[in-house]
Amino acid sequence: MSSLQKLSDQVQETFSKSAANIFLYYDGEEQNKVIEEMKDIVEKNCFVNAKLTKANEVIERITELHSSDDNILKFKDILEEYKTEMVKIDPDVSRDINLVEFNRQVKDLLKDTENASDAQPLGDSDDDLQFTQDTVNVIDPFTKKRMTDPMKNKTCGHVYDRKSVNAMLKVNPRTRCPVVGCAHKEYISINNLESDIVLKTRLLKKTV
Known part of the structure; x- marks a missing residue:
């Protein structure tokens, strides 16, 4: 993974x-207003990232095309070509994976908030479960302790605590999902882990 991609992932995690x-911390109209502002920020960030990616592609293409030219004599032409190509870049980010994922997370959070009135909060011991439409397990399968920063495995859908799964992968990169009965036998990959912000919000609210 490139440093640029890592930075992009960190920014997305922050969003x-x-x-x-x-x-x-917000509710009602104020919540809607701030969420819409966040969506706008995420969309603009996706646009900048898409434009940077396209710009790098232009640079690589022009560099390869003129690699055998006399750089001093051709510099002005190359610069003009670059400017012309850059003006054409106007990416459509409506289907950008990061924007789509952020909107999905917001939708899940909104749905979870709407269903919150139907759920009765339990205590905060390690064995607690919250029953809503599904059974939500808050126990990390590695440490058997209550999670604080849940990460979902996009491959199988199971959830681990960030600290424990990162520690396990450092010790053994060939670690499989430890959940009993998991049908996926692929090794856990950092690239396939994402924050489970719905569960994390529930944990912070102590509704699970």
Whole structure:
């Protein structure tokens, strides 16, 4: 994974956590207003990332095309070509994976908030479960302790605590999902882990 991609993932993680905090500390019209502002920020960030990616592609293409030219004599032409290509870049980010994922997370948070009145909060011991439409397990399968920062495995859908799964992968990169009965036998990959902001919000509210 490139450093640029890592930075992009970190920024996206920050957006997800911000959305969770908005649902924690805002409600009603104020919540809707702040969420819409966040959506706009995420969309603009996706646009900038898409434009940077396209710009790098332009640079690589022009560099390869003129690699055998006399750079001093051709510099002005190359610069003009670059400017012309850059003006054409106007990416459509409506289907950008990060924007789509953020909107999905917001939708899940909103749905969870609407269903909250139907759920009765339990205590905060390690064995607690919250029953809503599904059974939500808050126990990390590695440490058998209550999670604080849940990460969902996009491959199988199971959830682990961030600290424990990162520690396990450092010790053994060939770690499989430890959940009993998990049908997926692939090794857990950091690239396939994402914050479960709905569960994290529930944990912070102590509704599970």
